[in-house]
Amino acid sequence: MSSSSLSIQGLAKRYGAFVALAPTDLVVADGEFLTLLGPSGSGKTTLLSLLAGLVPPDEGSVHIGSDDVTYAPPYERDIGVVFQNYALFPHMTIEENIAFPLKMRKVPAADAKRRAREALEMVHLPHIAGRYPRELSGGQQQRVALARCMVYKPSIILMDEPLGALDKKLREHMQLEIKRLHREMGTTIVYVTHDQEEAMTMSDRICLMNAGRIEQLGTPADLYFRPRSLFVADFLGESNILPAALRTRVGDEVEIALGGGGVAGRALANGTDLAPGTPVRVMVRPQNLTVARRPQNAASPDALEGRVSDVMVTGSLTKVYMEPLDRNLPPLVAAFPTRNDADAVRIDDVLTLSWSGRDAVVIADTASAGAGAGAGAAGAA
Numbered sequence: 001m002s003s004s005s006l007s008i009q010g011l012a013k014r015y016g017a018f019v020a021l022a023p024t025d026l027v028v029a030d031g032e033f034l035t036l037l038g039p040s041g042s043g044k045t046t047l048l049s050l051l052a053g054l055v056p057p058d059e060g061s062v063h064i065g066s067d068d069v070t071y072a073p074p075y076e077r078d079i080g081v082v083f084q085n086y087a088l089f090p091h092m093t094i095e096e097n098i099a100f101p102l103k104m105r106k107v108p109a110a111d112a113k114r115r116a117r118e119a120l121e122m123v124h125l126p127h128i129a130g131r132y133p134r135e136l137s138g139g140q141q142q143r144v145a146l147a148r149c150m151v152y153k154p155s156i157i158l159m160d161e162p163l164g165a166l167d168k169k170l171r172e173h174m175q176l177e178i179k180r181l182h183r184e185m186g187t188t189i190v191y192v193t194h195d196q197e198e199a200m201t202m203s204d205r206i207c208l209m210n211a212g213r214i215e216q217l218g219t220p221a222d223l224y225f226r227p228r229s230l231f232v233a234d235f236l237g238e239s240n241i242l243p244a245a246l247r248t249r250v251g252d253e254v255e256i257a258l259g260g261g262g263v264a265g266r267a268l269a270n271g272t273d274l275a276p277g278t279p280v281r282v283m284v285r286p287q288n289l290t291v292a293r294r295p296q297n298a299a300s301p302d303a304l305e306g307r308v309s310d311v312m313v314t315g316s317l318t319k320v321y322m323e324p325l326d327r328n329l330p331p332l333v334a335a336f337p338t339r340n341d342a343d344a345v346r347i348d349d350v351l352t353l354s355w356s357g358r359d360a361v362v363i364a365d366t367a368s369a370g371a372g373a374g375a376g377a378a379g380a381a
């Protein structure tokens with residue numbers, strides 16, 4: 001059997017003058033779980049449809065293992081597809097719908113029936129085997145579509161928001177089932193979700209898309225802790241983004257001057273190789289900011305100090321919102337596990353903020369290029 005890695009080279013799709021997918025390269029390893037994440041309209045469904053063979057590309061190629069399948073019809077690709085609007089056959093019962101891919105593959109009827117029943121158990125719908133699709137709710141139809149795709153164990157599965165219509169509990173159950181299938185069958189999965197948490201917990205790697213291009217591709221931790229652009233830093237979770245200037249490089253870290261220049265700090269160079277003095281942004285996640293009472297008798301000129309503007313105890317986390325005393329710096333938020341002295345921090349307290357150099361990253365300051373731009377076809381790697 002051939003490898004079920006997926007690779008695309010220079011793959012592009014336009015609708016008239018509109019670029020839905022700029023020329024894109026991507027390799028999904030055999031057995032990998034890759035999630036496409038990104039704002040609405042960024043090209044996620046377009047990319048999946050090109051992989052599945054549901055729309056033809058304008059340029060570029062698609063390979064499965066070493067086979068060029070760029071122009072192969074969908075049924076000649078060993079790819080299972082679960083799209084949100086991928087309809088079930090209306091004239092077949094649910095059991096017949098699920099057994100259909102097996103029938104097409106010449107699995108004996110009794111065997112197909114047993115496996116269809118098992119698949120229905122897996123999606124918690126054993127009681128609806130004899131019904132027709134129109135007799136199911138949207139979420140139930142979605143689960144049947146999942147069962148129908150999983151039942152014949154294709155070596156690659158593409159899923160476009162397959163859990164979108166499910167409530168939280170079912171969603172979590174199905175996340176586990178999909179992960180189990182992935183682990184046990186070694187299925188290569190390309191998954192689309194709007195849910196960042198789902199993307200972070202399910203994926204080996206996340207491909208963050210923006211305006212028809214790949215903005216950054218990496219492990220969840222890469223994207224979360226080492227974003228390469230403001231767009232990525234901003235898109236995933238809460239972040240503090242501070243204007244800074246580079247001073248000197250110290251190994252893989254740099255010394256930085258913040259705000260008006262009076263406050264020093266450190267951050268990971270994050271692959272940037274900019275000259276001292278270059279204005280940059282520095283990103284620190286709220287949980288990596290440490291807040292402390294300032295020392296009794298000395299405001300060190302190097303300390304970043306701020307006035308507490310709000311305190312929120314959100315169950316397990318306490319969030320402290322601060323206005324830096326240096327007016328050149330934007331408001332910041334720090335988060336830490338709630339302790340039983342959580343009420344010790346009060347509004348208007350002046351506290352000192354600090355972080356470890358390893359927990360902050362330098363991001364090249366491309367603010368003027370803006371998150372929404374993207375008309376440029378530069379396609380930087």
Ligand SMILES: Nc1ncnc2c1ncn2[C@@H]1O[C@H](COP(=O)(O)OP(=O)(O)OP(=O)(O)O)[C@@H](O)[C@H]1O
Pocket residue numbers: 015018019020038039040041042043044045046047
């Ligand atoms: N058949 C089409 N004709 C014209 N434009 C299209 C067509 N299909 C998609 N587009 C456009 O291509 C862009 C990318 O669409 P796509 O469906 O890939 O986005 P998406 O990332 O899946 O968004 P969402 O998160 O909303 O599902 C959108 O601006 C969309 O309007």
Ligand SMILES: [Mg+2]
Pocket residue numbers: 044045046160
């Ligand atoms: Mg879509």
